[in-house]
Amino acid sequence: MSSLEPFKATYFQECEELLVSLEAHLRELGAAPSSREPLDAAFRAIHSIKGGAAMFQFARMVALADALETALDRARSGRVAISRSMAGRLLSATDILSDLAEAARSGSEAPDGHETAALAALAALDRRATRTTKPAQAKRRVGPTTSKRTNVPSCTEPEVARPVAAQPATYRIRFEPGPELLRRGLEPIAIVRNLKALGKLAVSADVSGLPAFAELDTAILYLRWTFHLTTSAPRATVAAVFDFAATSATVEIVELPVSAPTSASASVSAHSPPASPFDPPTQADRRTNDRENVADRRGKGSDRRVGSIRVELPRVERLVDLVGEITIAQAMVLQHLDQTLVTQNPQLFRALTGLLKLSRTLQDSVMAIRAQPIQTIFVRMHRVARDSAEQLGREIELHTSGETTQLDKTTVEQLADPLMHIVRNAIFHGIECPDVRLAAGKPAQGTIRLSARQRGSRIIVEVADDGAGIDREAVLSRAIAMGIVPAGAALDDAAIDNLIFSPGLSTAKTISDIAGRGVGMDVVHQNIRKLGGHIQIRSSCGIGTTTIISLPMTLAVLDAMKLTCGLETYLLPIAHILECMVVRRSAILNVPGSCKVIEVRGKQIQLISLAQRFGLPDPQQSERVAIVLAEIDDGSVIGLVVDEVCGHQQIIVKSLRDPALAAAGFAGGTILGDGNVALILDVNQLVRGAAMAAARTPRSMRVTFNAEFNAA
């Protein structure tokens, strides 16, 4: 079906959304097993996933989705009650289905038998359901999705009359589909399912028609089946199951006598009437009284979906870009506008103010297009927690809150890995084994709380566990052993906790090595930094650890402070800035080894002079200079010496093509209101450069500065 190739991308996107929705609804169901809405919504999601998968012939997805659908359908028809454990199994199967979808998307194959366990678990649910069902109920004909259908009057046609009074009979059905059945888009599994809905079914498949593996054509069906069906449905109903398949299959239905089920007493080769894909009814066939009943049958729409359209990302990015340009163009207009002209024309003033307001709103609205709820990654964390907990024999409950908090799409995508690592870390190093927990007077089950909330223009994401807390002694001794902290340094608890983020420490076995994952907390730290965020850790011995991530809502627009030095203008992202101050030149101390420091409230802070760094004329004549205290990635603080701090500005970040500029300490460029170009400072790179220049400074001295400031 190569003609469908262009639709695959749409399907995979839809499938991903459906899987997220399915998982969320199943979780809801686990928490409140008797609620109807999540059940219906979960059913619809899996139904759509299956439908699409069948269209593209992703057979493994279809099989698993079908098993899930069957299980959910049984719950819908009230034949099996949803329990927490059942919801758990359905969730595990959903995980596997995601894997299959991912494999299909990447054009690879999931490992053989990847879904076997999930299918078996679902089949077990099925058996349990059959066992616990009352016999009378089991015999009643209930097809898939026939929940609450009993109040629908049956049709007048004799062959499909309700088989309430009929005696159960056993049929042996031989089903030999023609090889082209699959090509016609028919699923044998649907036939099996429909038969199963009629009564007690035993299936045996004849695989003798299978050719050698190399000769297998996936579009051809090589199997034949023999079914033994015990049902009180009339023969016609049984035959109708094969209705659509009949033109390309041989179907033989034999009723077996109750006493001697092996000998055939009546043999009818039921070639059902040729399946016509449609079946025009006469006007008389329409029975208006059915309509109300049918309308009653349905649950109320439970999706909270609102109308949406799909747009390619580049189009949105173009829009974001244009809005940025408008902001700049507008600033240029204002800059060049004669001030007296504006003050003398109140109408012009009002019009301008209105324009400014509008373009600000436009900017916010465009940014909101890229915003996504953080739910998409929170949902994934449940699986991470499940898998890790299982692997380690811990009992974990993961609570999430604030899933609807919106973040920039890119941020959401790039937050997934760090968050996953933090959650794993919390389980590996935080949550203790159940017996240890019980001994400490805690519940055996550990709790991890994942939350997101908006604070001003930033989003705060927290991962809190109720585990043992950070083993500070181990961290400190490891850090001293690795030379990150000088021996005998007096660090307070917070400083020790944050040592977790130091590069190198992450590889230490005792602290945060996650078996085989190869990512340390320092990488998490770096990734969060790349998103313009901060990360902090707070731990309390025996009570738990909380990791706090603060992220900007959008990446395209940056809040920055405008700095001047010589005749140049620079911008520094506000996220880095702790404090700005104006000091006398004489307050700057020279430390032997070409390093300048300043004392701020008893702490010495290393300084970097932008003028010196970039070889700008240093206006020695001014008696005072401005110093901007900025925090860098390792949590230490440096001071940038500039001429003047000119104020806050929103800027549109433009990337730099010249790698030399990045190496020199610039993160990007922007266009200012006056039309001039200015560079955005990358403090981390500046410090790295400074460190090279100050290589002669004794190592321990620099470390002491950092450590001391950490303790602040």
Add this chain to the structure above:
Amino acid sequence: MRILIVDDSPTMQDIVSMTLQSASFQVFRAEHGVEALAVLDVASPDLIITDLNMYRMDGFEFVSRVRKRPEYEFTPILFLTTESSEDMRLIGRDLGATGWLLKPFVPEDLIRVVKSVLQ
């Protein structure tokens, strides 16, 4: 000829509409019954193809409501669904549907059926 497609799966909407457009039909789309009813008069379809399982309003309810409008009393309506149970098919028929097509389908078959219905 104008055809209204009602399906909550964007993938299905795409596939069905591209298939029909390739056969020079004019296609209108709706995501569920509610939306379909809203666009019905604008689309003024010669044929309606609808899914069964949809949120907000499913295919059965949609069809029964369409049939209550005199101007659409004889407009052919095809179900296009993965639902293969006889019960469901009969409900659909009793509600006034013209035919019952199964997903997955072969595009050429769909065109063939649509053409024969519209003859």
